[in-house]
Amino acid sequence: MTKYLLPALVILPPVLGLLAAFLPRLLRWLLLFLTALATATVLVAVRPGEMMPFSAALPVDALGPALGLHLALTPTAWFFLVMSSLATASFTLFSLVFNDERHDSGIAPLYLALLGFGSGVFLAADWITFFVCWELASVLTLIIVGHRRGHAFSAGLWYFALSALGSLSLLAGAWWIALHNGSFRIDDSLVTLTGWVASGRAAAWPVLGLFSLAFLTKAALFPFHMWPAFAHAEAPDDFSPFLSGVLIKYGIYGLFVVWVPVFFHTPEGAVRTISGIPWPLYILGWVSALTAVVGTLMAIFTNDAKRLLAWSTVANLGYIGTALSAHSVLGTAAALFHLANHMVFKGAMFTTVAAVKWRTGEREMHRMGGLALRMPLTFMTFLLAIIAAAGIPPMSGFASKWMIFQALFEKQLVFQATALFFASTGAFLYLYRALHSIFLGQLSTRHEHVREVPFLMALPMVAFMLALMAVGFAPGLILKPVNWVLASHGLDAVRSNWTIVVGATAHIDFATLFGVFGFAAALVFLFFVLGGRRTKVPMMDNYTSGEDPADWGLTPERYQYAYAFYQPIRVLFSRIPLGATEALFARVARALVRTGSLVADGFASAAFSTWSILLGAALLILFGVLS
Amino acid sequence: MRFLNMLPQLLGVSFLAMGLGLLLMGLGRQFTARLQRRVGPPFYQAYLDVLKCFSKTSITHGFVMDLGTIMSLAGLIATAYYVPFVQWTPTGSGSLVIILYLMTIGYLGMAMGVSASGNPQAPLGIARALALMFGYKVPLVMVILAMIVVTGSSDLLAIANAQQGGPSNWFLLKFPIGFVAVEIAFQAMIGERPYDMMIAPAEIASGPMVELSGKYLGLAFLLHSVQLYVETALIVNLFLGGAANPATFFGKQVLVYLTSMAVNAVMARYRIEQGIAHLWKWAGSLAFIQLLTTKGGF
Numbered sequence: 022m023t024k025y026l027l028p029a030l031v032i033l034p035p036v037l038g039l040l041a042a043f044l045p046r047l048l049r050w051l052l053l054f055l056t057a058l059a060t061a062t063v064l065v066a067v068r069p070g071e072m073m074p075f076s077a078a079l080p081v082d083a084l085g086p087a088l089g090l091h092l093a094l095t096p097t098a099w100f101f102l103v104m105s106s107l108a109t110a111s112f113t114l115f116s117l118v119f120n121d122e123r124h125d126s127g128i129a130p131l132y133l134a135l136l137g138f139g140s141g142v143f144l145a146a147d148w149i150t151f152f153v154c155w156e157l158a159s160v161l162t163l164i165i166v167g168h169r170r171g172h173a174f175s176a177g178l179w180y181f182a183l184s185a186l187g188s189l190s191l192l193a194g195a196w197w198i199a200l201h202n203g204s205f206r207i208d209d210s211l212v213t214l215t216g217w218v219a220s221g222r223a224a225a226w227p228v229l230g231l232f233s234l235a236f237l238t239k240a241a242l243f244p245f246h247m248w249p250a251f252a253h254a255e256a257p258d259d260f261s262p263f264l265s266g267v268l269i270k271y272g273i274y275g276l277f278v279v280w281v282p283v284f285f286h287t288p289e290g291a292v293r294t295i296s297g298i299p300w301p302l303y304i305l306g307w308v309s310a311l312t313a314v315v316g317t318l319m320a321i322f323t324n325d326a327k328r329l330l331a332w333s334t335v336a337n338l339g340y341i342g343t344a345l346s347a348h349s350v351l352g353t354a355a356a357l358f359h360l361a362n363h364m365v366f367k368g369a370m371f372t373t374v375a376a377v378k379w380r381t382g383e384r385e386m387h388r389m390g391g392l393a394l395r396m397p398l399t400f401m402t403f404l405l406a407i408i409a410a411a412g413i414p415p416m417s418g419f420a421s422k423w424m425i426f427q428a429l430f431e432k433q434l435v436f437q438a439t440a441l442f443f444a445s446t447g448a449f450l451y452l453y454r455a456l457h458s459i460f461l462g463q464l465s466t467r468h469e470h471v472r473e474v475p476f477l478m479a480l481p482m483v484a485f486m487l488a489l490m491a492v493g494f495a496p497g498l499i500l501k502p503v504n505w506v507l508a509s510h511g512l513d514a515v516r517s518n519w520t521i522v523v524g525a526t527a528h529i530d531f532a533t534l535f536g537v538f539g540f541a542a543a544l545v546f547l548f549f550v551l552g553g554r555r556t557k558v559p560m561m562d563n564y565t566s567g568e569d570p571a572d573w574g575l576t577p578e579r580y581q582y583a584y585a586f587y588q589p590i591r592v593l594f595s596r597i598p599l600g601a602t603e604a605l606f607a608r609v610a611r612a613l614v615r616t617g618s619l620v621a622d623g624f625a626s627a628a629f630s631t632w633s634i635l636l637g638a639a640l641l642i643l644f645g646v647l648s
Numbered sequence: 649m650r651f652l653n654m655l656p657q658l659l660g661v662s663f664l665a666m667g668l669g670l671l672l673m674g675l676g677r678q679f680t681a682r683l684q685r686r687v688g689p690p691f692y693q694a695y696l697d698v699l700k701c702f703s704k705t706s707i708t709h710g711f712v713m714d715l716g717t718i719m720s721l722a723g724l725i726a727t728a729y730y731v732p733f734v735q736w737t738p739t740g741s742g743s744l745v746i747i748l749y750l751m752t753i754g755y756l757g758m759a760m761g762v763s764a765s766g767n768p769q770a771p772l773g774i775a776r777a778l779a780l781m782f783g784y785k786v787p788l789v790m791v792i793l794a795m796i797v798v799t800g801s802s803d804l805l806a807i808a809n810a811q812q813g814g815p816s817n818w819f820l821l822k823f824p825i826g827f828v829a830v831e832i833a834f835q836a837m838i839g840e841r842p843y844d845m846m847i848a849p850a851e852i853a854s855g856p857m858v859e860l861s862g863k864y865l866g867l868a869f870l871l872h873s874v875q876l877y878v879e880t881a882l883i884v885n886l887f888l889g890g891a892a893n894p895a896t897f898f899g900k901q902v903l904v905y906l907t908s909m910a911v912n913a914v915m916a917r918y919r920i921e922q923g924i925a926h927l928w929k930w931a932g933s934l935a936f937i938q939l940l941t942t943k944g945g946f
Contacts, residue, residue, distance in 0.1 A: 296946070393712045393764065400712070404760075413753045414746065423745050430802055435793040435939060436946050442789040449752055450778050453759055457771055461712065461763040526802040527743045534746065536651050537729045537739055538753075540658050542722035545867070549718055552702040552863030560709060560766040582768040582775070589779050589921040 026067075027075045027092040027144055030060060031154070034137030038130040039635055049129035050120050054113040056133060060140065061106040069099040069509075074146060091146040091206065096509035098143040100357065100502050101274050105143075105267040108364045109136065111481040112262045115372050118477045119259040119379060126257035128165045134635055135161045142271050147205040148195035152188060155235075155271070157638050159184040162268060166256045182609075183248055187235035191275075194231030197224070211282045219287045229301065232279050240272025242305075242342055243312040246335045250319065253331035258375035261327060265334045266368035270360055273341055277356070280305075281510050284348060297432060298348045306346035310440035313339025317447035318599055321454070321587050326374045326386050329455055330367065333410065336444055337363045343437055344425040350507060351525060352428030354515040357503045359421035362409065362492065366418060369406035369485035373399050376474045376482075377459060381467075386455060387584035391464025391560065395471040400460045402482040407452040409489045412445055415535040417492035417499075420522065424515075427524030450587060458583035463560060465578050494535045495519045657738035658729060665728040668898060669873025670694040672880065675902060676909045683913045698869050706862025709765045716761025717860075717867050723753030724874040731881045732805050734897050735890050742804030742885075744792055748785075751878065755781070758856060758871060765859035773855020776920050777839070777846035783927035784833040784843075790935035791826035794942040795819065795886065804885050811889035818889040826938035827887050832931040834904070836923070837879050840912035843927075845920050880904045 034056050041049045074093035094102075113132075120126060138161065141154030163181040198210040217225035238245040253265045284292070284299050292299040298306070316336030323329045337359070344356040374384075376399050383389050393400040409418035422445065429438040473479070492498055497519035504514040516523035520532035561569075561580075585591070674691040681688020708714060727750040732742045759778070762770040796802050799810045811817045820827050836843035847855050860868050880901040884890060888904075891897035918926060 391766065394710055397711070408753070408756070411752065411756070413749050413756065419749055422749075423743075426745055427802075430793075430796055433797055433943065435790075435797060435943055438793055439786065439790050439939070443786050446782055446785040449756070450782060453756065453774070453778060456760065457763045457774070461760065461766075462768075462771060463766045524802075526796060526800060527741070527745075529741065529743055529746065533651065533654075533739055533741075537654075537658060538722065538726040538750075540655065541662065541725040541729070542718060544659070544662055545718045545721045545725065548702070548721075548867065548870075549714070549863065552866060553705045555706045555708045555862065555864075558707045558709065580766070580768055582771045586771075586775050587779055589776070589919075589924065590782065592921045593924055 023067075024075065026063065027094060028077075028090065030063070031090075031092065031137050031141040031144060034060075034140075035134040035635060035638055038133035038137075039639065041130040041133055046120065046122075046125055046129075050113075050117045053129045053133050053136075054110070054117050056136060057106065057110040057113040060136065061103070061110045064099065064103045064106050067094070067099075069094050069096045069505075076146075088149050088205070089147075091150055092141075092144040093146040094144060096506050097274075097278060100506045101270065102140060102143045103502070104361045104364055105139070105270065108266050108368050109263060111484050112259070112266070112368060112372070115262070115375070115478055115481045116259040118475055119375060124258075124379060126260070128257060128260060130635075131161050131165050132260070132263075134638070135165070138638070139267070139271070143274060146207055148192070148199075148207060148210065149205050151207065152192050152195070153638075155191070156188050158268070158271070159188065162252075162264070165260055166252050166264075183238045183245055187238035190231040191235035194228050197228050197231070207278065211279065214279075215283050215286050218283055219291045221291060226301075229279070229283065233276065236272045236275035236279070237308075238272070239269065240276065240338050240342065241269060241312070241335050242272075242338060243308050243315060246312050246315060249331040249334050250323075250328050253334065253371075254325060254327040258327075258378050259372075261330075261375065262368040262371035265331065265371055266364040269334060269338065270364070273338070273345070273356070273360055276342075276345065277353075280345070281353065285510065285512060296434065298346070298434075302346040302348050306343050306434065306437055309339045309342025309346060310437045310444075311339070312336070312342065313444035314440050314447075315599065317444040317451070318594060320451040321447055322591055322594075322599075323451075324386055324458075324584065326377075326384055326455060326459060327371070329386075329451055330370050330374060333370075333448065333451065334363075334367055336448065337367065337410075339444065340422070340425055340441060343441060344428055347428040347432050347434060349428055349431055350513050350515060351424060351431055353512065354500065354503050354507060355421055355424035355428050357506060358424060358496070358499050359418075361499050362417045362421045365485055365488050365492075366406045366409040366416075369402055369482065369489070370410065372481060372485070373403040373406070374459075376478060379478075380471045380474070386458035387581065388578075389459045389465070389468070390462040390578075390581040390583060391460070392468060392471065393460040394464055395468065396460075396473050398473055398479055398482060402486055403456060403460065405486050405489050407456055409493070411449045411452050413449075415493045415531070415538050416489050417496070418489075420493060420496040420529075420531060423529060424522065424524065427526060431525030450590075454583075454586045458581075458586065462583065463578070463581040465581070466576070467578075494532055496522055496531055654738055661728055661733070661738050662725050664733065665725060665874045665877040666870050668901070669875070669877035670698065670869075672876045672901065672905050673869075673873055676905055679906050679909050680913050683910065694869070694873065698866050701866030701869060702863050704862040706864050707859075708864070709859070712764035713761050713864070716757045716759070716764060717864050719757030720754045720761060721757075721867050721871050721874065723750060723755075723757055724871055724878060727751050727754065727878050728874055728881075730804075731878050732808050732885050732890060733881060734892070734894055735805065735808055737805065742806075742808075744796075744802050744804055744807075747804065747878075747882065748789070748792075751875075754871065754875070758868070761864075762856045762859060767859045769852050769854075769858045770856050772852050773846050773848070773858075776848070776852075776855065779920055780836055780839075780843060780846060780923055780927075783924035784836040784931065787829045787927065787931035787935035788833045788837075790932075790939045791823065791830050792886070794823060794826055794935075794939045797939075797943050798822070804882075808885040808890035815889070818887060820887040823887070823938055823942070825934050825941075829931045829934035829938060830883065830886065831907075832934075833927065834879060834883060835908050835911060836927055838876060838905075838908060840908055842915040842918045843923050844912075844917055845923060848917065876905060877901070 041052050077090045138154045138158040145151035198213050199205050202213045241249050253261050256264050295303040313336045316332050320329050320332035341356045341359050344352045409416035412418045412422035500517045521530045673694040678688045678691050729739050730746050759774040799807050839846055883904050884900045888900045
């Protein structure tokens with residue numbers, strides 16, 4: 022039975038997706054949610070060692086190495102899968118109510134198929150399976166983002182063009198190694214690659230570069246940092262949490278799988294080091310730090326709520342990349358930890374923004390305001406999520422940011438640490454701007470009758486809040502699994518128990534931190550209660566010297582200070598061409614679209630492309646299983 | 649159990665921070681008045697102000713305003729639990745990363761509480777304050793990083809302990825360029841001229857404070873007092889070697905604060921973008937030089 026569990030995780034969701042195409046709307050989304058929930062349940066229940074690897078080869082040997090479907094549940098794959106499937110289950114529960122008659126995006130069948138291929142990326146034991154799943158996931162994402170909407174399709178093309186570039190180079194890299202050792206298996210090729218690096222063979226670097234290109238583009242690291250702003254922002258609102266929370270992590274997974282064995286298992290002195298770090302990692306560290314800075318600045322200047330969150334995702338991947346490149350146990354653990362936290366808080370933020378748009382139809386932040394009074398639970402979710410995202414204690418984000426800084430302190434990478442502090446302070450700026458513009462300030466008369474979200478939509482939000490607080494109180498919840506992953510790569514564990522984490526230059530008891538903040542809050546609350554009586558007054562009854570703002574022609578909307586919120590900072594950065602890479606890639610994209618308009622026309626028909634891709638995938642997998 | 653034993657100390661530090669902070673505020677006002685050849689209010693004026701504020705009735709604009717105001721003071725008081733006072737903290741830790749990030753929850757609470765009031769002057773002031781924070785945080789952090797490189801610890805207790813044994817061991821002498829950078833940043837941190845554009849009296853109607861009345865204003869007063877306590881104590885611990893007894897420690901805090909009040913008394917206000925540019929140009933480059941010379945490379 023357990024023998025077929027792994028292929029079932031990959032194959033069953035696309036098959037159910039085909040089935041779902043014939044079901045009525047509600048059942049489709051229910052099927053999606055149940056599949057996500059089942060995947061999460063199965064993965065939480067099993068341990069990596071208990072699962073048999075699965076292998077089915079194709080009956081062709083023209084290419085030399087055995088082609089086919091090879092799956093294995095390594096501890097790394099298990100960690101990524103558990104985290105992403107738990108997050109996905111919450112996102113799809115949200116989608117279940119979100120996609121009512123008025124908002125149905127019709128993507129449920131494709132989403133289901135994507136769940137399967139997504140699991141395939143993590144479970145793949147050979148590069149061909151990896152490539153097929155990776156590529157199918159990319160194509161499905163393109164269709165979901167561009168589905169039914171013309172302008173969104175070009176956003177999807179951004180994503181697809183970069184993804185295609187990356188996956189082709191990945192295939193080339195795998196092929197290069199297979200020509201030498203005759204195997205497409207990931208573990209074999211990594212052993213070979215590590216050997217090449219250790220023996221100083223020149224071919225190691227182009228191969229590593231080919232692999233990394235795929236992952237760097239997917240993880241949106243500089244200079245590929247601009248696609249999330251298009252794709253994540255234009256995707257269906259309830260799909261953006263998945264896109265930003267889960268899908269973008271595939272790139273980090275790839276980077277982790279390839280770079281960690283290669284650089285941790287080469288002997289000292291085999292690779293030139295800068296500041297005690299192998300030079301590719303040192304470069305990755307700076308690239309990531311730059312990504313964090315650029316993503317933050319772009320987020321500060323944007324007025325579109327979803328774009329702001331997308332840029333924030335880019336910045337957070339910068340943190341993760343910097344931590345990973347610190348080349349230490351602490352840094353590697355911090356990267357995994359922050360990745361898991363980012364899934365939750367970015368998922369929570371995108372869900373709340375989707376909920377607000379669901380109720381108000383607005384995405385431009387300056388058109389909202391004062392919604393905290395109408396949607397208190399949504400507001401609280403967003404508040405806790407931004408506290409975590411800004412790395413403020415006592416929420417989960419602080420624990421992982423603290424670990425990232427500890428990793429940088431340990432290696433004395435002080436200038437990268439400065440860049441991250443800069444980005445982190447900037448994060449507070451744009452997150453507060455979003456909080457203020459959407460939920461605080463004047464309530465517009467257009468939104469006078471907005472109501473809180475229904476119960477089933479509130480449920481995932483409450484789950485996010487609990488997760489943010491629980492991990493902030495006890496980081497061990499995530500660090501224990503992280504330590505299993507580290508052990509499977511032969512690394513030492515991070516010294517920690519449920520609530521205490523030992524870093525390089527200090528250690529922190531997060532429960533105490535939680536406790537003292539609670540004590541201070543209780544004390545201040547006592548002051549608050551002991552103070553004089555307070556009267557609640559309506560919003561417009563404020564500091565206007567007794568005059569009615571309406572007399573001056575001021576409506577609540579005009580009374581909301583939100584548009585061009587950080588104009589002074591914009592003035593300071595007016596000479597720096599932050600959009601330069603964007604313009605360059607736009608030119609490349611235009612050229613691509615011109616030459617490839619034939620393909621684009623084919624994909625533009627959603628029905629045609631859906632069926633052809635699902636059918637193609639089904640045939641391929643069926644072929645693999647039958648042989 | 650360990651946490652329960654900590655409670656009396658936490659309570660003590662809370663009142664110590666508020667009490668000393670209010671005293672600093674009173675001394676500062678008296679000092680400025682003397683510079684301007686006025687009589688000025690008595691040094692205990694700040695205590696009276698707070699008591700009066702708490703005794704008055706007040707208006708609120710909903711639960712977010714209440715929550716934000718409580719969160720702001722709680723955040724700053726919690727920060728005070730991690731800032732060493734005479735080489736001691738009630739939590740046993742002086743983690744600088746905690747201090748830097750916990751202070752932020754105070755600002756977030758304040759920002760949230762006042763912008764929930766709906767008055768556009770309040771978020772205008774907050775936007776300025778946050779933009780300014782972008783200016784001073786980076787220089788401050790760079791100097792702190794230089795100290796982490798030298799002492800190998802990101803714990804403020806360890807950094808203060810490394811300076812024991814007389815003024816010749818103070819980091820003021822070891823990091824003179826960094827000290828100047830942090831002093832400039834400090835002026836912006838406490839929002840005194842030339843960096844008082846977030847409050848900007850007579851320009852944006854006191855900005856964040858515009859809608860606060862009664863106990864809300866009282867809590868904002870306390871917030872400012874704890875902020876003064878925390879930030880002066882930060883400088884005393886970073887550069888002036890902490891202290892062996894409470895009187896010396898507080899004396900150093902007064903010295904740091906009055907220096908900045910003296911600058912405040914003679915400067916005019918920057919525009920906000922000038923202010924940030926100034927901080928990055930001067931404090932930033934000095935801190936950068938300090939960090940580069942300490943580290944000896946990238």
